[in-house]
Amino acid sequence: xFTSLSSTVQIIIVVAAxxxxxxxxxxxxxxxxxxxxxxxxxxxxxxFFLHILGLIAYLIARPGKQKLVCPQCGREMLSSWDSCPFxxxxxxxxxxxxxxxxxxxxxxxxxxxxxxDTVSVSAEPDTGGKTVKLQxxxxxxxxxxxxxxxxxxxxxxxxxxxxxxxxxxxxDIVIDDEAISRQHGKVRIEEERFMLYDLVSxxxxxxxxxxxxxxxxxxxxxxxxxxxxxxxxxx
Amino acid sequence: MLPFQIxxxxxxxxxxxxxxDALCALDLSDYxxxxxxxxxxxxxxxxxxxxxxxxxxxxxxxxxxxxxxTGEYQNWIKTRHIDEQNLPLVFKxxxxxxxxxxxxxxIRQNTQRRMGTTVTAALLSQDQLFISHVGDxxxxxxxxxxxxxxxxxxxWVNELVEQGxxxxxxxxxxxxxxxxxxxxxxxxxVQIDTHMLxxxxxxxxxxxxxxxxxxxxxxxxxxxxxxxxxxxxxKRLVHLANRRDGSDNASCLAVRFTxxxxxxxxxxxxxxxxxxxxxxxxxxxxxxxxWML
Numbered sequence: 295x296f297t298s299l300s301s302t303v304q305i306i307i308v309v310a311a312x313x314x315x316x317x318x319x320x321x322x323x324x325x326x327x328x329x330x331x332x333x334x335x336x337x338x339x340x341x342f343f344l345h346i347l348g349l350i351a352y353l354i355a356r357p358g359k360q361k362l363v364c365p366q367c368g369r370e371m372l373s374s375w376d377s378c379p380f381x382x383x384x385x386x387x388x389x390x391x392x393x394x395x396x397x398x399x400x401x402x403x404x405x406x407x408x409x410x411d412t413v414s415v416s417a418e419p420d421t422g423g424k425t426v427k428l429q430x431x432x433x434x435x436x437x438x439x440x441x442x443x444x445x446x447x448x449x450x451x452x453x454x455x456x457x458x459x460x461x462x463x464x465x466d467i468v469i470d471d472e473a474i475s476r477q478h479g480k481v482r483i484e485e486e487r488f489m490l491y492d493l494v495s496x497x498x499x500x501x502x503x504x505x506x507x508x509x510x511x512x513x514x515x516x517x518x519x520x521x522x523x524x525x526x527x528x529x
Numbered sequence: 530m531l532p533f534q535i536x537x538x539x540x541x542x543x544x545x546x547x548x549x550d551a552l553c554a555l556d557l558s559d560y561x562x563x564x565x566x567x568x569x570x571x572x573x574x575x576x577x578x579x580x581x582x583x584x585x586x587x588x589x590x591x592x593x594x595x596x597x598x599t600g601e602y603q604n605w606i607k608t609r610h611i612d613e614q615n616l617p618l619v620f621k622x623x624x625x626x627x628x629x630x631x632x633x634x635x636i637r638q639n640t641q642r643r644m645g646t647t648v649t650a651a652l653l654s655q656d657q658l659f660i661s662h663v664g665d666x667x668x669x670x671x672x673x674x675x676x677x678x679x680x681x682x683x684x685w686v687n688e689l690v691e692q693g694x695x696x697x698x699x700x701x702x703x704x705x706x707x708x709x710x711x712x713x714x715x716x717x718x719v720q721i722d723t724h725m726l727x728x729x730x731x732x733x734x735x736x737x738x739x740x741x742x743x744x745x746x747x748x749x750x751x752x753x754x755x756x757x758x759x760x761x762x763x764k765r766l767v768h769l770a771n772r773r774d775g776s777d778n779a780s781c782l783a784v785r786f787t788x789x790x791x792x793x794x795x796x797x798x799x800x801x802x803x804x805x806x807x808x809x810x811x812x813x814x815x816x817x818x819x820w821m822l
Contacts, residue, residue: 379599427576
């Protein structure tokens with residue numbers, strides 16, 4: 295069938311097929327080499343001219359385990375990552391606000407400087423689609439501080455309305471103590487009074503050594519839940 | 530370990546000049562230093578003007594990546610006296626400390642506007658997902674052909690919805706829909722919502738900022754995620770959000786959990802396909818040659 299065509303047409307068909315095959319192979323190799331950060335031009339050219347042979351050569355040459363390197367820190371990255379976990383996304387640094395990274399050392403706190411200023415942010419009337427924070431009330435200046443237990447010195451600031459306490463991670467104050475119930479107790483602010491409630495916990499709630507079902511917390515009160523002792527501090 | 534495919538897209542939108550959203554999706558299943566963590570997925574929507582929002586959201590994502598993506602959390606928890614096995618608490622505490630850092634930075638800089646960001650982040654360990662969430666970005670899960678919104682929006686309009694004052698559709702179009710009641714940064718301590726989910730093959734986790742969820746319905750998200758691979762689905766959803774609105778940055782990431790196929794058989798199958806392809810090509814060439822004779 296092919297031979298019945300004129301020789302010119304035959305040549306055109308053969309050349310077109312060759313070009314098409316070359317383009318297809320080159321395109322595939324180009325995309326793959328780009329992902330693997332290999333020499334894209336070299337392999338795509340080989341693929342275009344040598345077709346199957348070029349493809350075979352590329353498949354043999356490409357690394358089995360894809361190795362990428364972060365351009366910022368030089369650490370090896372997995373191929374499935376498109377951002378380096380050590381460096382993260384880059385900021386435009388417009389105003390250069392420096393935020394301290396989390397460190398592995400325990401932070402030293404000199405005294406207990408409490409910031410008494412309000413942290414209210416007025417909500418703009420026309421946000422134009424941008425997320426803004428609602429005007430908030432002043433922070434509550436009351437804490438429960440761990441005096442005995444796993445995390446001595448840990449301060450838990452009380453929430454404006456209700457602060458839940460328990461071993462369940464959903465609690466506002468999470469205490470990892472087997473003797474503490476998942477929902478052990480709560481502190482509710484009622485007309486400027488700090489009311490502590492026991493939520494029918496298994497091992498009970500004790501204030502200054504005495505078991506309570508509810509109690510109005512005073513500055514310095516020692517609250518025992520399980521094997522953890524917390525001190526209530528108020529300003 | 531449950532294998533998964535990831536897709537993620539972030540877009541500045543049509544009206545903003547800066548993208549204050551940040552996201553990360555890390556597959557850590559082949560990365561030994563990450564310890565028990567097999568994946569980290571997070572979105573953050575920054576706020577505060579003067580690119581402070583961008584700095585806050587990028588900071589949150591970077592710190593989460595650094596802590597959990599590199600395995601550094603294992604050292605970090607030792608000095609915080611948190612049990613390493615209690616991953617949900619580790620995650621929550623990390624977000625709490627990140628909040629403190631952002632707050633302190635704003636105080637130090639004496640920025641007139643407090644900088645802040647939402648964060649909705651998920652940690653994957655085997656087939657368990659631990660979610661920590663503050664703000665109005667969202668996490669959805671598709672399981673057994675049903676999509677559910679896992680997180681609760683910490684927004685003023687959502688509080689009205691919960692009180693029955695607004696319907697959720699009214700909330701989507703409300704002029705005050707972008708006002709959040711909780712975020713990372715403005716306050717020294719913040720209440721963080723946590724969720725724990727068990728995932729199985731076929732499930733899809735979807736995280737997005739409000740720039741996307743404000744203009745796309747839940748059933749549309751489900752249809753798109755089920756019809757396309759994660760990356761393509763994310764592109765389509767962001768494109769749709771821009772077409773419908775585009776006034777805000779829009780970002781999303783999708784994680785589709787797949788069947789557990791052992792790596793060795795995957796490699797084997799790949800090699801078989803390559804050999805078959807080569808064989809077909811050779812046969813094809815030979816066929817064309819003889820046909821031309």
